[in-house]
Amino acid sequence: xxxxxxxxxxxxxxxxxxxxxxxxxxxxxxxxxxxxxxxxxxxxxxxxxxxxxxxxxxxxxxxxxxxxxxxxxxxxxxxxxxxxxxxxxxxxxxxxxxxxxxxxxxxxxxx
Amino acid sequence: xxxxxxxxxxxxxxxxxxxxxxxxxxxxxxxxxxxxxxxxxxxxxxxxxxxxxxxxxxxxxxxxxxxxxxxxxxxxxxxxxxxxxxxxxxxxxxxxxxxxxxxxxxxxxxxxx
Numbered sequence: 001x002x003x004x005x006x007x008x009x010x011x012x013x014x015x016x017x018x019x020x021x022x023x024x025x026x027x028x029x030x031x032x033x034x035x036x037x038x039x040x041x042x043x044x045x046x047x048x049x050x051x052x053x054x055x056x057x058x059x060x061x062x063x064x065x066x067x068x069x070x071x072x073x074x075x076x077x078x079x080x081x082x083x084x085x086x087x088x089x090x091x092x093x094x095x096x097x098x099x100x101x102x103x104x105x106x107x108x109x110x111x
Numbered sequence: 112x113x114x115x116x117x118x119x120x121x122x123x124x125x126x127x128x129x130x131x132x133x134x135x136x137x138x139x140x141x142x143x144x145x146x147x148x149x150x151x152x153x154x155x156x157x158x159x160x161x162x163x164x165x166x167x168x169x170x171x172x173x174x175x176x177x178x179x180x181x182x183x184x185x186x187x188x189x190x191x192x193x194x195x196x197x198x199x200x201x202x203x204x205x206x207x208x209x210x211x212x213x214x215x216x217x218x219x220x221x222x223x224x
Contacts, residue, residue: 035215045213099213
């Protein structure tokens with residue numbers, strides 16, 4: 001059974017602080033996605049990483065894919081209240097549209 | 112381009128009833144996946160359809176079924192509802208060549224009483 005462990009589960013920080021969310025698996029991904037979900041809505045795709053060691057930036061968000069393609073991290077610099085939401089990592093094990101999702105990180109950024 | 116549309120958004124059923132949820136994918140997307148989201152289990156894969164064929168199925172009982180039509184629209188059905196089926200059911204479509212990049216609808220919130 002493929003599992004994706006995401007940590008931390010909950011994160012409450014002040015505006016302006018930095019944070020990192022981790023996503024780990026014992027299996028190799030063919031690709032990994034990060035999604036963000038707000039209450040009452042479906043997850044929205046933030047980024048896809050495919051190559052081991054890859055780093056992608058999306059404004060204040062930096063995504064890294066581990067060299068062995070088994071882990072990933074999301075780093076947010078100078079968090080803002082608008083970053084509040086549920087962050088989900090999802091691994092694609094080359095099984096078509098079947099993704100394995102982590103449990104999610106509930107981020108709250110207080111002004 | 113219109114996003115993924117799911118209907119109904121909210122519904123309340125009682126145990127033993129059945130329910131059908133509908134999903135219209137983004138135009139041009141032929142792959143449609145369904146996920147169940149609960150606070151305890153997170154997002155769990157139900158099944159995936161491509162060109163009217165089920166390509167993948169998750170570990171859910173046979174009470175959960177789905178289908179896809181020639182226009183790529185999809186439905187899922189849950190029969191003999193149980194209290195534990197209360198969840199947000201999410202449909203997602205993906206473009207060809209990008210199987211991990213899912214575009215989700217807003218979901219159908221099912222409450223079973």
